[in-house]
Amino acid sequence: MTGEEIFICRDCTTYSRDKIKCHKCNSPRILKHDELLSLNIAHIDCDAFYASVEKSLNPKLINKPVIVGGGKRGVVTTCCYIARIKGVKSAMPIFKAKRLCPEAIIIHPKMSLYKRISNIVFSKFNQLTPLVETIAFDEAYLDFSGTYQLHKKAPAELLVGLALEIEKQLGITISIGLSENKFLAKLASSFEKPRGFTVIGKSEKLEFIKDLHIKNIPGVGPSLKKKIEKNSITTIDDLRKLDKNILIKSFGNFGKTLWNMSRGIDERNINPASSRKSISKETTFEYNISDFNKLKKILWLLAEEVSEILKENNIYSKSITLKLKRNNFKIVTCSFTFLEPTCLAENIYQTAVLLLKNKIEMAPFRLIGLSTSKFLAEKQQSFTNFKLDSKSQKIEKTEYAVDKIRLKFGKEIIKKGRSLN
Numbered sequence: 224m225t226g227e228e229i230f231i232c233r234d235c236t237t238y239s240r241d242k243i244k245c246h247k248c249n250s251p252r253i254l255k256h257d258e259l260l261s262l263n264i265a266h267i268d269c270d271a272f273y274a275s276v277e278k279s280l281n282p283k284l285i286n287k288p289v290i291v292g293g294g295k296r297g298v299v300t301t302c303c304y305i306a307r308i309k310g311v312k313s314a315m316p317i318f319k320a321k322r323l324c325p326e327a328i329i330i331h332p333k334m335s336l337y338k339r340i341s342n343i344v345f346s347k348f349n350q351l352t353p354l355v356e357t358i359a360f361d362e363a364y365l366d367f368s369g370t371y372q373l374h375k376k377a378p379a380e381l382l383v384g385l386a387l388e389i390e391k392q393l394g395i396t397i398s399i400g401l402s403e404n405k406f407l408a409k410l411a412s413s414f415e416k417p418r419g420f421t422v423i424g425k426s427e428k429l430e431f432i433k434d435l436h437i438k439n440i441p442g443v444g445p446s447l448k449k450k451i452e453k454n455s456i457t458t459i460d461d462l463r464k465l466d467k468n469i470l471i472k473s474f475g476n477f478g479k480t481l482w483n484m485s486r487g488i489d490e491r492n493i494n495p496a497s498s499r500k501s502i503s504k505e506t507t508f509e510y511n512i513s514d515f516n517k518l519k520k521i522l523w524l525l526a527e528e529v530s531e532i533l534k535e536n537n538i539y540s541k542s543i544t545l546k547l548k549r550n551n552f553k554i555v556t557c558s559f560t561f562l563e564p565t566c567l568a569e570n571i572y573q574t575a576v577l578l579l580k581n582k583i584e585m586a587p588f589r590l591i592g593l594s595t596s597k598f599l600a601e602k603q604q605s606f607t608n609f610k611l612d613s614k615s616q617k618i619e620k621t622e623y624a625v626d627k628i629r630l631k632f633g634k635e636i637i638k639k640g641r642s643l644n
């Protein structure tokens with residue numbers, strides 16, 4: 224190692240004087256590294272996410288093996304680390320999991336609950352940096368470049384505080400990887416799960432990656448893996464020995480990426496979904512349409528598509544715009560600002576119908592489009608004071624229940640009457 228080692232206590236966030244125990248709280252959980260103050264890219268993944276949420280809501284489950292899954296497909300969606308010790312894994316048939324861990328408590332997934340907790344976790348990410356790239360419900364990249372000016376704290380210190388806050392408020396744990404790019408940060412976060420915090424600095428990155436299998440490189444899927452392995456290349460170190468031009472000749476543009484990654488170089492930026500200005504969907508008709516009910520049906524399909532993208536990206540929209548192209552090719556638009564930001568198809572649809580109603584006398588139309596904009600990464604209320612009126616609650620509950628079923632059985636399994644001909 225080079226430079227001076229920095230120590231941060233992971234239990235009280237103090238800059239410790241001692242690398243073995245915190246001088247303030249005596250905790251042995253000391254984060255230490257000589258590049259701790261200069262690394263900006265973090266990857267965060269919640270530990271056994273669905274199972275941890277279940278445990279956080281039912282203290283009786285805390286020391287028990289918990290499996291989330293079951294249902295028609297009968298597989299393990301995820302399980303806690305106690306069940307993992309017994310060999311239970313995601314995607315394993317439940318009957319097999321029960322054989323390995325007969326005492327396991329099996330819980331059916333509650334997607335809307337996990338989604339809400341995920342929203343709270345992401346709102347905490349967004350308080351630290353605007354550059355948050357959502358990868359999954361429980362996983363994101365965070366870019367802390369430039370945040371020192373805002374917080375007067377190094378990313379490592381902010382991240383230690385974040386992990387403690389999430390544990391205290393939500394009763395779940397996260398694992399953190401901190402490095403100079405996405406590839407290394409992601410490897411780091413998986414290194415000492417659960418409740419891990421791994422730092423990969425410039426000085427040790429080659430040592431860290433050299434023995435890893437090439438499948439750890441982002442973009443190396445099963446078929447590319449086979450192709451690379453044909454040349455007796457299995458580890459990242461094997462790959463690093465290959466000439467750049469040979470890699471480019473064999474793998475095109477991705478050859479350059481492979482050359483870079485094998486040296487721990489990753490040029491990908493962090494892409495926050497909320498930097499998108501708008502999410503739009505539109506349909507051009509074969510024949511012009513004047514019929515209000517027909518147009519409403521199409522609006523519902525568009526609202527569902529837009530809503531799906533919002534939900535996938537964990538974002539809420541404050542504004543909606545209806546676009547109509549008239550018979551004479553002139554485009555008419557009208558917008559509405561929601562009182563409460565939304566990602567629900569039902570809310571988007573109902574508002575779009577009102578907008579359409581105001582413009583229906585301009586029919587026939589050749590095209591209809593829906594666009595949402597002014598995004599927020601959260602719903603503006605905290606989880607605890609989250610109170611919708613009972614009708615809105617019912618809409619939200621129903622929609623998330625439908626999403627959950629579609630996630631499991633495919634989109635076609637449930638269709639609203641209004642979308643059918």
Ligand code: TTP
Nearest residue numbers: 268269270271272273274300301302313361416
């Ligand atoms: P993961 O982050 O892959 O898994 P995890 O959080 O349960 O465990 P860990 O990160 O500690 O290894 O996935 C996040 C959630 O996504 C998980 O809790 C359940 C869900 N999930 C599925 O629905 N299907 C799957 O195949 C997997 C792996 C996860």
Ligand code: MG
Nearest residue numbers: 268269270361
């Ligand atoms: Mg996870």
